[in-house]
Amino acid sequence: MPPFPRDEVEAIYRRIQRSIRPAGVAGLGAEDLSGSFGDLYQACLAVLAPCGQVELNTAIANKEYFAFERDGRISRAVNNDLHAADVSGGWAEFVHALHSKNFGALTAEDVTRTLYSVAISFCAVIDLTRRGDQKTPGTFFEWLVGHLFAVQLGVVPTTRLPVLNLDMETTLPTDFTFDLGPGRPKFHLPVKTSTRERVIQVWAHQRVLDGVYGTGRFIGTPVILAETKTDRQTRDVVEICLPEQWRIYQMHIAQLRRVYYPDPPEAYIRLNEVFPPVHVRPFGDFFHEFDELVA
Amino acid sequence: MPPFPRDEVEAIYRRIQRSIRPAGVAGLGAEDLSGSFGDLYQACLAVLAPCGQVELNTAIANKEYFAFERDGRISRAVNNDLHAADVSGGWAEFVHALHSKNFGALTAEDVTRTLYSVAISFCAVIDLTRRGDQKTPGTFFEWLVGHLFAVQLGVVPTTRLPVLNLDMETTLPTDFTFDLGPGRPKFHLPVKTSTRERVIQVWAHQRVLDGVYGTGRFIGTPVILAETKTDRQTRDVVEICLPEQWRIYQMHIAQLRRVYYPDPPEAYIRLNEVFPPVHVRPFGDFFHEFDELVA
Numbered sequence: 001m002p003p004f005p006r007d008e009v010e011a012i013y014r015r016i017q018r019s020i021r022p023a024g025v026a027g028l029g030a031e032d033l034s035g036s037f038g039d040l041y042q043a044c045l046a047v048l049a050p051c052g053q054v055e056l057n058t059a060i061a062n063k064e065y066f067a068f069e070r071d072g073r074i075s076r077a078v079n080n081d082l083h084a085a086d087v088s089g090g091w092a093e094f095v096h097a098l099h100s101k102n103f104g105a106l107t108a109e110d111v112t113r114t115l116y117s118v119a120i121s122f123c124a125v126i127d128l129t130r131r132g133d134q135k136t137p138g139t140f141f142e143w144l145v146g147h148l149f150a151v152q153l154g155v156v157p158t159t160r161l162p163v164l165n166l167d168m169e170t171t172l173p174t175d176f177t178f179d180l181g182p183g184r185p186k187f188h189l190p191v192k193t194s195t196r197e198r199v200i201q202v203w204a205h206q207r208v209l210d211g212v213y214g215t216g217r218f219i220g221t222p223v224i225l226a227e228t229k230t231d232r233q234t235r236d237v238v239e240i241c242l243p244e245q246w247r248i249y250q251m252h253i254a255q256l257r258r259v260y261y262p263d264p265p266e267a268y269i270r271l272n273e274v275f276p277p278v279h280v281r282p283f284g285d286f287f288h289e290f291d292e293l294v295a
Numbered sequence: 296m297p298p299f300p301r302d303e304v305e306a307i308y309r310r311i312q313r314s315i316r317p318a319g320v321a322g323l324g325a326e327d328l329s330g331s332f333g334d335l336y337q338a339c340l341a342v343l344a345p346c347g348q349v350e351l352n353t354a355i356a357n358k359e360y361f362a363f364e365r366d367g368r369i370s371r372a373v374n375n376d377l378h379a380a381d382v383s384g385g386w387a388e389f390v391h392a393l394h395s396k397n398f399g400a401l402t403a404e405d406v407t408r409t410l411y412s413v414a415i416s417f418c419a420v421i422d423l424t425r426r427g428d429q430k431t432p433g434t435f436f437e438w439l440v441g442h443l444f445a446v447q448l449g450v451v452p453t454t455r456l457p458v459l460n461l462d463m464e465t466t467l468p469t470d471f472t473f474d475l476g477p478g479r480p481k482f483h484l485p486v487k488t489s490t491r492e493r494v495i496q497v498w499a500h501q502r503v504l505d506g507v508y509g510t511g512r513f514i515g516t517p518v519i520l521a522e523t524k525t526d527r528q529t530r531d532v533v534e535i536c537l538p539e540q541w542r543i544y545q546m547h548i549a550q551l552r553r554v555y556y557p558d559p560p561e562a563y564i565r566l567n568e569v570f571p572p573v574h575v576r577p578f579g580d581f582f583h584e585f586d587e588l589v590a
Contacts, residue, residue: 163543170539173492197468204499204548211547244465248458252506253499253548 006129008043009122012036013140020143025176028146029156034095037118037144041091044121051128056230058237060266065237067230068124073131075124077228077237079263082116090114098151103287111284116262119144119225123193134193142191145223146176149189152290153178157189163212172212175205185294188218193225196240199249206254219293220256223283226263241267250278257293260286301424303338304417307331308435315438320471323441324451329390332413332439336386339416346423351525353532355561360532362525363419368426370419372523372532374558377411385409393446398582406579411557414439414520418488429488437486440518441471444484447585448473452484458507467507470500480589483513488520491535494544501549514588515551518578521558536562545573552588555581 016036020027052069056077064081067074084090094114097103103111123137130136150156157176163169175190188209190202206220227239246268250256259268260283271278281289311331315322347364351372359376362369379385389409392398398406418432425431445451452471458464470485483504485497501515522534541563545551554563555578566573576584 163539168539168542170543172540172543198493198496200496200499200503201493204495204502204544207499207502208495208543208547212543244458244463245467247463248465248467248503248507249499252503 006047006125009040009047009125012040012043013136016040016143023156025146025159026156028143029150030147031099031151033143033147034099034151037147038091038095041118041121044125047125047128048121054235056235056237060237060239063266065228065230067235068128070128073128074230074232075127076120077226077230078120078124079116079226082113082263083120084113084117091118098148098287108282108284108288111287112262112282113284115144115148115283116225119262123225138193141193141225142176145189145191149176149178149187152287153180153187155179155181161213165212172208174209175202177209177218180294186213186218188220190220190222191224192222194227194240195224196227197242199242199246200253203249203253203256206256210254215255220254221258221260221286221293222256223260223262223286226261227265227268228263239265239267241265243267243271246271246278247274247276251276258286301342301420304335304342304420307335307338308417308431311335311438318451320441320454321451323438324445325442326394326446328438328442329394329446332442333386333390336413336416339420342420342423343416349530351530351532355532355534358561360523360525362530363423365423368423369525369527370422371415372521372525373415373419374411374521377408377558378415379408379412386413393443393582403577403579403583406582407557407577408579410439410443410578411520414557418520433488436488436520437471440484440486444471444473444482447582448475448482450475456508460507467503469504470497472504472513475589481513483515485515485517486519487517489522489535490519491522492537494537494541495548498544498548498551501551505549510550515549516553516555516581516588517551518555518557518581521556522560522563523558534560534562536560538562538566541566541573542569542571546571553581 019030019033048068053066054069054074056065056067058065063079065077065079067077090110091114093106094111097106119141122140126133126136146157155178157178159176160171160173161177163172175188178187180186188206202222209218227241228237229240230237259280262283264280264282268280271280314325314328343363348361349364349369351360351362353360358374360372360374362372385405386409388401389406392401414436417435421428421431441452450473452473454471455466455468456472458467470483473482475481483501497517504513522536523532524535525532554575557578559575559577563575566575
């Protein structure tokens with residue numbers, strides 16, 4: 001077998017990093033990043049193409065998962081229907097729609113599938129090449145989602161907000177926030193590859209923003225890649241979900257406007273149908289319902 | 296050099312584990328656990344006695360730290376003044392006071408020093424023997440503090456509470472909570488070896504308890520070992536503290552009644568003196584001010 005061809009993935013990742021770093025997270029607004037993420041996606045697909053695919057078992061309704069395999073290691077679970085390895089052209093179409101602010105030619109499902117595929121491909125490459133590295137996929141996914149929001153919203157994010165509260169004068173570190181300007185909403189964008197019991201932080205940060213700046217000023221729209229967990233022995237995939245706790249957090253801590261997932265967990269999608277609902281949506285919906293969110 | 300004599304530490308740790316497990320966290324109420332923790336403390340001191348001690352550098356006012364050293368590895372930072380390696384008899388006196396509910400013969404400073412010493416000794420042994428193991432010290436410290444609260448309060452903890460809220464019927468997983476009975480306060484006891492940016496979870500959980508059961512019903516008293524961080528190259532010790540964020544959390548998320556530390560960070564102790572204060576105290580104070588807390 002030829003040596004594992006991951007060098008190009010690393011090189012493009014470093015190029016994205018060098019392009020963002022000088023400006024801090026404001027660097028996520030650079031238009032040409034869209035092209036770099038496309039290059040990275042292509043390089044990841046090229047790395048994964050010769051890898052084996054192992055079917056995984058799951059009891060989740062309407063979902064099938066597999067894992068990439070190379071040299072006896074397997075990647076995280078990849079959703080069969082959402083991963084479109086043969087349609088990497090989907091990224092070019094998505095970028096065209098994003099930059100021209102016209103999603104008329106793409107369905108929300110197309111967008112969700114493309115973004116899932118871009119994200120999971122990179123994560124799978126890292127899973128196969130760097131044992132135990134959870135940080136690089138997390139950083140990559142933050143950059144990707146931060147960039148997409150920056151282009152869609154037309155403003156760059158920040159991760160620090162001033163607090164002027166009577167005799168208190170300090171700054172508050174935050175997840176990505178985007179300020180659309182006076183009299184318009186601001187976005188609060190936590191980005192995670194999965195949440196599990198740490199998710200309470202997302203609601204707590206929303207509560208702090210509501211408390212410090214006023215309820216309703218920040219639209220909370222966390223984006224989470226997936227909640228799958230694979231047992232490497234049995235090859236069973238489950239989704240680790242805490243839907244009853246999410247309802248309690250939404251009632252008692254703060255209100256998140258949406259929770260977006262490229263691969264939405266079954267148990268959370270059902271939260272759209274209880275009262276009061278938690279609005280959990282496929283990530284592609286964001287680009288189609290954006291006008292409604294900021295109205 | 297003789298082989299590292301950690302076997303007895305492991306054996307006593309397993310004995311404690313076996314004694315707690317069958318009853319879940321309710322097992323933390325067993326009276327004879329106090330003796331087992333004392334045995335473990337003695338065994339840890341015996342392991343540490345022949346180890347080297349490396350002076351660490353720190354700019355923190357009124358604090359000096361060292362680390363235990365063995366085979367080229369160093370432990371986490373140990374506070375010189377608080378670690379009383381030669382007064383392990385302090386544990387017997389403390390246990391006598393705890394079980395007889397009479398702390399008249401011990402100052403709060405004595406108690407803080409003893410409890411710091413018991414906790415840090417075990418953590419240091421694990422640091423020297425199991426690379427990267429953060430979980431065992433965390434579990435041990437939870438057991439230790441959970442046991443002390445269980446004896447002091449005279450009730451066993453639980454980590455799951457029923458929620459009956461109109462059409463919602465579920466259970467809420469929590470940190471340790473202690474129910475003193477109808478018409479009396481309940482305690483909410485998160486236990487951590489350090490918190491850093493994860494600390495917002497503690498306030499968020501307090502908010503959920505306030506929201507679901509009513510503000511004031513649960514007295515929030517997290518216990519945190521220390522906030523030190525040691526640079527292994529330069530051997531500098533710093534305390535990672537976010538005092539301005541703590542003030543914002545206390546104003547905007549929920550009210551914690553106390554935050555107890557065996558080794559209270561300088562920056563947090565100063566929060567006692569601002570208005571509105573956050574009440575950060577040496578852990579030994581808990582046993583002396585207990586009557587006031589439940590009044």
